[in-house]
Amino acid sequence: MMMMMTPIPRDLPLPLPASAFYLEPLLVVAFVAHIVFVNLLVGSSLLVFGLELRGRKDRDFDRLARALATTLTVNKSLAVVLGVAPLLIISVLYTMQFYTANALTGTAWIGLIPGITVTFVLLYLHKYSWDRLQDAKGTHLGILGIAVALLLFIPLVFLTNVNLMTFPDRWTAVRGFLDALTLPNVLPRYLHFLGASLVLTSLFCVAWFGRASYPVEEVFERLTRPQLRRMFYSVAFVVSLAQFVIGPVVLLTLPSRGINAVVLAEIGAGVALAIPAVWMLWKEMVDPESGRRFFKIVGLLTVTVLMMALGRHNYRYVALREHRRAVARETAAWQLASEAARVQARTGVPAAGAAPDGAALFASSCSGCHAKDTRLVGPPLTEIAQVYQGNPAGIVAWAKAPGKKRADMPPMPAMAAVGDANLRAIAEYMLKAGAP
Ligand code: HEC
Numbered sequence: 193m194m195m196m197m198t199p200i201p202r203d204l205p206l207p208l209p210a211s212a213f214y215l216e217p218l219l220v221v222a223f224v225a226h227i228v229f230v231n232l233l234v235g236s237s238l239l240v241f242g243l244e245l246r247g248r249k250d251r252d253f254d255r256l257a258r259a260l261a262t263t264l265t266v267n268k269s270l271a272v273v274l275g276v277a278p279l280l281i282i283s284v285l286y287t288m289q290f291y292t293a294n295a296l297t298g299t300a301w302i303g304l305i306p307g308i309t310v311t312f313v314l315l316y317l318h319k320y321s322w323d324r325l326q327d328a329k330g331t332h333l334g335i336l337g338i339a340v341a342l343l344l345f346i347p348l349v350f351l352t353n354v355n356l357m358t359f360p361d362r363w364t365a366v367r368g369f370l371d372a373l374t375l376p377n378v379l380p381r382y383l384h385f386l387g388a389s390l391v392l393t394s395l396f397c398v399a400w401f402g403r404a405s406y407p408v409e410e411v412f413e414r415l416t417r418p419q420l421r422r423m424f425y426s427v428a429f430v431v432s433l434a435q436f437v438i439g440p441v442v443l444l445t446l447p448s449r450g451i452n453a454v455v456l457a458e459i460g461a462g463v464a465l466a467i468p469a470v471w472m473l474w475k476e477m478v479d480p481e482s483g484r485r486f487f488k489i490v491g492l493l494t495v496t497v498l499m500m501a502l503g504r505h506n507y508r509y510v511a512l513r514e515h516r517r518a519v520a521r522e523t524a525a526w527q528l529a530s531e532a533a534r535v536q537a538r539t540g541v542p543a544a545g546a547a548p549d550g551a552a553l554f555a556s557s558c559s560g561c562h563a564k565d566t567r568l569v570g571p572p573l574t575e576i577a578q579v580y581q582g583n584p585a586g587i588v589a590w591a592k593a594p595g596k597k598r599a600d601m602p603p604m605p606a607m608a609a610v611g612d613a614n615l616r617a618i619a620e621y622m623l624k625a626g627a628p
Contacts, residue, residue, distance in 0.1 A: 198361045198515065201288045203523040208284055215285055216505070222277035224501045228392065229271035231385075234347060235393025236264045237315070237340050239427075244336065248329055252415045256401070259411065261319050263400065268315060272308075286357065288519050289512055293357035293372075300349045300369035307342055307349075314339035347385060352378055358450065358508050360515045380441040387435045388497075394428035395490060398476075402483065421480040429473040432466070439463065450511025455503050462499035465492045517568070524563030528625065529555040548614045550621025557610050558618060564625055570604055577626030584619035591615050 208215065240257045247254025283290050294301050318336045325332035349369065356362070356372040366372050400406065402421040443459065469492035472485040532551030554562075561569035562576070580586045592615065594604040607615065 198518075199292075199363050200360075200515070200518045200522045201292060202526050203288050203519050205523055205527055212285065215281055216509070219278060219281040219285060220498075220501050220505045222274070222281060223505075224498060226271065226274040226278050227501075228497070229267050229274055230347065231389040231392040232267040232396055233264065233271045234343050234386070235389035235391075236260055236267060236396075237336070237343050238390065239393055239397070240264060241333070241336050241340050244329075244333060252412045255411055256415065256420075258322055259401070260397065261322075263396075265312075265315055265319060268312060282354075286508075286512065286516075289357040289360065289515065290354075292360075292363060293353045296356060296363060296366050297349065297353050297369040297372050301353060304346060304349055307346055311339050311342040311346070314342075344386075348373075348378075348382055351382055351385065354508075355381070358511045359447075360512075376447060377442065377445045380438060380445050384435065384438045384442050387431050387438055390431045391428045391435070391493075394424040394431070395486075395493070397424040398428070398486065418480040421483070422477055425473055425477040425480065429470065429477050432470045432473060435466075436463075436470075446507065447511070450507040450509075452506075452510055455506045455510065458499050458503035458506060462496040462503065465499070466496045469493050469496065520566070521560050521563070521568050524566065524568065525555050525559035528559055528564060531625075532621075548617040550617035550619075551625075553610070553614050554618045554621050554625075557607060557614075558622075561604070562622075570601060571598065573622050573626030574628070575626070577623050577628075580619070580623060582623075584616060584623060587619035587622060588612065588615040591618070 240261045243253050243257035243260065247257050314335055318332065318339065321332060321335070352369060352372045352375075355375055355378050356366065359366075359375060362375060366375075372378075398421055401408065401424070402417055406417075408415070408417045408420065469489050472489050472492075476482060476485050476489070528551065532549075532555070535551075563572055565572045565574045576587070591606075591610070592608040592612075593606055596603050610618070
């Protein structure tokens with residue numbers, strides 16, 4: 193049950209652009225496509241920084257950093273373009289929760305726009321000033337350093353925000369981004385994300401620099417293809433091992449509210465597939481000439497990522513189910529009340545006066561469970577009006593001593609306390625509002 197303190201905002205009474213049946217899986221797929229390139233963006237910027245730093249003593253590493261930096265801006269563009277779809281889908285599916293979290297982390301959230309803009313300009317500046325700043329490595333690394341710091345911060349804001357949306361019971365206590373940052377789960381999840389970024393980028397580097405058509409001999413003086421492969425495989429292997437430690441912490445710090453058997457099964461399947469993948473990473477690391485396990489590793493890890501994304505999505509779905517129902521009830525009650533007020537304004541019938549006001553009484557006593565034409569806890573008014581057409585007394589009798597009719601609904605509580613006259617007014621209102 194929702195706590196009394198939980199704010200329950202009213203939704204916009206607009207229909208979804210498509211059925212949630214399509215939008216929910218689309219959100220998972222669109223999100224995975226986006227996050228893969230975000231991972232590549234963050235992971236590559238970290239690796240370029242490390243490689244260029246090492247390149248000050250060893251020219252080959254400078255060349256490697258430069259080659260990776262050219263792919264970085266492409267992955268950045270894809271990350272941005274592919275971010276539009278999940279952002280739009282989540283805002284129509286979880287409007288109230290998502291926008292509330294956006295508003296609560298306001299400054300940091302809006303700060304993403306200048307933050308992202310500056311980061312991208314810095315990334316291009318860094319990439320195109322490689323020759324010009326050849327003799328001013330400190331400056332060149334400084335430019336990238338600021339971009340990396342921003343790139344580490346931006347996902348943290350996103351993550352804090354989507355985490356905050358699953359905690360409606362904390363909304364009244366949260367004062368801005370820093371507060372939301374301290375909610376459970378944010379930091380382990382962030383580390384898990386950084387780990388995934390490094391693993392994914394290392395695998396990308398194995399494919400990019402290890403492929404047969406890459407002119408390793410022309411680009412580097414000393415580094416060979418097997419050396420490059422081994423180096424990137426080792427990063428992927430070590431960080432993957434760390435993920436097996438961070439992952440369980442993420443799970444343990446998740447509030448149990450959203451965890452059920454399906455969520456656990458999805459995450460479990462992801463972990464089960466990651467184990468052989470890490471084993472194969474090890475095999476490739478010790479035998480970098482082979483290369484035959486690469487596609488198996490990528491295949492397994494792709495399914496792992498999909499399962500994790502599915503588990504994460506279902507977690508949110510379950511954690512927010514109760515709150516979304518409450519929002520739907522609040523919205524329906526408000527719609528009914530405003531409709532009644534409009535009718536009163538038009539017909540001139542006084543609001544509350546001599547006769548009990550059916551619409552207002554309905555809004556306060558029944559609309560928590562009954563809406564006009566959507567099923568909440570109980571059946572919609574359209575259905576009730578069909579059953580009790582021309583028989584308001586039947587509704588009164590039922591409301592005073594409800595029976596058990598529908599197998600898929602809980603029993604309705606008895607409403608005798610509302611009083612006969614009031615129930616009669618409610619019944620007449622219900623029949624009118626539910627009429628076709
Ligand atoms: C806590 C939730 C809840 C509230 C509040 C509530 N109801 Fe119901 N109502 C239900 C449920 C659940 C059913 C379906 C029960 C079943 O069919 O077994 C139901 C069914 C009904 C039906 C259909 C009965 C039939 O014969 O099909 C009527 C009429 C009804 N409610 C009237 C009212 C009125 C009037 C009020 C306010 C005074 C009210 N309800 C308040 C949950 C609620």
